[in-house]
Amino acid sequence: MADVVVVGGGIIGLTCAVRLLEAGHRVRVVSAHPPELTVSAVAAAVWYPTHIDADDRVLVWGQQALLELARQASEGVPGVTMRSSRMLLRGDTATPWWAQGVPEFRLEPPPDERFTGEWRFTVPAVQTRSYLYWLIEQVEALGGTIERRRLDSLAEAGTDAGVVVNATGLAARELVPDPAVHPIRGRILVLTNPGITVSHRDEDDPEGGVYVHPRSRDVVAGGTFEPGQDDLSPDAGVTDSILRRCVAMVPELAKARVLREVAGLRPGRHGGPRLEEDPEPLPGGARLVHCYGHGGAGITLSWGCADEVARLVTA
Numbered sequence: 001m002a003d004v005v006v007v008g009g010g011i012i013g014l015t016c017a018v019r020l021l022e023a024g025h026r027v028r029v030v031s032a033h034p035p036e037l038t039v040s041a042v043a044a045a046v047w048y049p050t051h052i053d054a055d056d057r058v059l060v061w062g063q064q065a066l067l068e069l070a071r072q073a074s075e076g077v078p079g080v081t082m083r084s085s086r087m088l089l090r091g092d093t094a095t096p097w098w099a100q101g102v103p104e105f106r107l108e109p110p111p112d113e114r115f116t117g118e119w120r121f122t123v124p125a126v127q128t129r130s131y132l133y134w135l136i137e138q139v140e141a142l143g144g145t146i147e148r149r150r151l152d153s154l155a156e157a158g159t160d161a162g163v164v165v166n167a168t169g170l171a172a173r174e175l176v177p178d179p180a181v182h183p184i185r186g187r188i189l190v191l192t193n194p195g196i197t198v199s200h201r202d203e204d205d206p207e208g209g210v211y212v213h214p215r216s217r218d219v220v221a222g223g224t225f226e227p228g229q230d231d232l233s234p235d236a237g238v239t240d241s242i243l244r245r246c247v248a249m250v251p252e253l254a255k256a257r258v259l260r261e262v263a264g265l266r267p268g269r270h271g272g273p274r275l276e277e278d279p280e281p282l283p284g285g286a287r288l289v290h291c292y293g294h295g296g297a298g299i300t301l302s303w304g305c306a307d308e309v310a311r312l313v314t315a
Contacts, residue, residue, distance in 0.1 A: 002028035005157040008167030010040035011298045014135035015306035021142035023310045032150040035132035042264035044220040047123035050296040054097040061304025062100045068303035069124035078134045079127035085199040093117040143302045156287030169267035172292040184266040185229035188222035191256040211247040221246040232263040269293025
């Protein structure tokens, strides 16, 4: 028997479950999919508040997640490393709102005439598949349980628990329902790694944003950020464009082979992430705490949001 049911088994749901268990709650995670089929498993997962507006709460969540992931990297948690990163700038070079607390953040001169400068910084990078399974191990080691089941309503989760945490991502559009939730299609390439160790970004490339994130055995090269698009069919033109832009930014990738093409749907929400207790309890009286709508910033906000969920549930 659980007193809290977390609905959703991606990064947000599992980090919430860990924090709730650490706070002394009995927790069951209900997820329709195993980790490798969640949108979290597709993510490039380098700490960075992609397409997230400045907000005091978001800043705190991001700072807390950065500190926790940095701690995990220092302790050798599977899939977590600290990654030297650069953001190539084509306009304003002012320090961004999210830079507070980011290790080694500095402005450097432009590498060539296309740019006005570049930000350099060090942030956590996560290989999501191994990290998701590590999170499941933490949930089970702390006494939590994982149930593979698709729910038709959030009320189903509240039949035998006092609190339900809604970490359902895109499914929140129907389950809440919340019409502000929408898919944001992302397409990436996974390439062989010719020896790259630094992450690279250029959000203002005229052909579209571009990023290159090295991992232990490969490189994630992206990508697209397409709100409202949900067709995951392959697109050779997009693949060629991503590869061309990435090679222009990181010429070493000209030697890389494409291992696979991947598309996924980020859980976007107009107005930003929703993290609050619903004023209306579920039928039967269970409290409902929402934590969804993180878009492309799930890893970036994960542990900070989990800390706040635990505070809300325990209050």
